[in-house]
Amino acid sequence: DTGVSQDPRHKITKRGQNVTFRCDPISEHNRLYWYRQTLGQGPEFLTYFQNEAQLEKSRLLSDRFSAERPKGSFSTLEIQRTEQGDSAMYLCASSQGLAGRTDTQYFGPGTRLTVL
């Protein structure tokens, strides 16, 4: 069990550029989650996948944000036309889920995005 990994760990970009983050979940986990965490706040839910299906998206996920999990394994989160307000830590988590219960989510180390 190598845990959840995220790449890159840090990303600095200029306003208006596109960025893409990758998350590799724990191998046998069927659910994958993305959160955003800003300074002094708890993580905020963005979206989650069950296998390759994106089942829920937060209102926080504007049309500049898109997430994919094409083969039900790794996932990518893309932010287009970045804004300074997008600066945050982006956390990925995974779980082995059953219907009708809240799984324990295992978190990666996060990707810290700074938009200049």
Next chain:
Amino acid sequence: AQSVTQLGSHVSVSEGALVLLRCNYSSSVPPYLFWYVQYPNQGLQLLLKYTSAATLVKGINGFEAEFKKSETSFHLTKPSAHMSDAAEYFCAVPEGGYQKVTFGTGTKLQVIP
């Protein structure tokens, strides 16, 4: 919508003293409650999870939390603080569907030698 409130964004305790971090949930009894810990520059790690099977939940690193319906609380405690406990602690609850988890704003614990 279900939510949690963490009172005290910063808590300082002396090494060896009792740790008490507060979490209150909103109105309805949730099926689950969580405490996570976040060490600097690391992801969140689950400390413990309430599943309604027992009101007193024991977690890792000597932490425990007691679910009190009458007080809508799920406070985190540890009898004796260690320097290694210095971190940020988050209470969390499922919101609506089971998979969307809402986190509190966090409490930073400082342990003074």
